Amino acid sequence: MAALLPSWAWVSGLTTGAIAVVVALAVQADHGPHPTAAVARPAPSASAGAHASASSKPSGPPALPEESGTGRRIVYSLGEKRVWLVDATGKAGRTFTVWPGTVSPQPGRYSITLRTQSLKGSDGVEIEHVMYFTKVSGVNVAFSNALDGASPPPSNGQKLGGIRMHKQDGAALWAFGDQGTRVTVVS
Incomplete structure (x- = not known):
C-alpha cells in the first residue's frame, strides 16, 4: 500500500515549482529586448528662448564616454564616479553616481564574474546586489549597495574594492547585469 504525502509536502513542492517557473521567466525576459521610454521635454517658453545663449550647455547627466566600447555593457568612469547602463543599441538607459572604494581597477574591459545577493562587506557593512568584476592586489572589486541605503563610512586606511x-x-x-555582462572602466 502506498503512503500518502502530507498536505504540507504538496504545498511545498508546488510552491518550489512555481518559484522555479517565475525565476526562469524572469531570466528569459531579462535577456530579451528591453523597451526604452521616450522622454517628453517641455517646449521652451518665449522668455526662456530670448535669454538663452547658443553656448549654453544642456542640463542633465554627463554623456556616455566615447571610449567606452560598443554593445550592451556597464560603463564605470573613475574620474566622474559614475556608472552608465548601456543597452545593445549603445544607448545609455540609466546613469548614476557611485562611491568608489580605496582600491580602483585599471581602465579596461572586464565582465561580471560572480553575483551574490547579500553579504557583509569587508568594511563590516551589510550589502546587497554584489557584482564582482576584477581583483586588484588581492582585493575584490565589485559593485554593491548598503542594505540600509547609506553611503560608505570613511575607510580608516582599509583597502576596499566596493563601488x-x-x-x-x-x-x-x-536587474541589468548577469554573470558575463561586460564592464568597461574608463578614466
Whole structure:
C-alpha cells in the first residue's frame, strides 16, 4: 500500500515549482529586448528662448564616454564616479553616481564574474546586489549597495574594492547585469 504525502509536502513542492517557473521567466525576459521610454521635454517658453545663449550647455547627466566600447555593457568612469547602463543599441538607459572604494581597477574591459545577493562587506557593512568584476592586489572589486541605503563610512586606511551606490541604483544594476555582462572602466 502506498503512503500518502502530507498536505504540507504538496504545498511545498508546488510552491518550489512555481518559484522555479517565475525565476526562469524572469531570466528569459531579462535577456530579451528591453523597451526604452521616450522622454517628453517641455517646449521652451518665449522668455526662456530670448535669454538663452547658443553656448549654453544642456542640463542633465554627463554623456556616455566615447571610449567606452560598443554593445550592451556597464560603463564605470573613475574620474566622474559614475556608472552608465548601456543597452545593445549603445544607448545609455540609466546613469548614476557611485562611491568608489580605496582600491580602483585599471581602465579596461572586464565582465561580471560572480553575483551574490547579500553579504557583509569587508568594511563590516551589510550589502546587497554584489557584482564582482576584477581583483586588484588581492582585493575584490565589485559593485554593491548598503542594505540600509547609506553611503560608505570613511575607510580608516582599509583597502576596499566596493563601488557603492544608492539602493535603487543597486537594484537597477542587479536587474541589468548577469554573470558575463561586460564592464568597461574608463578614466
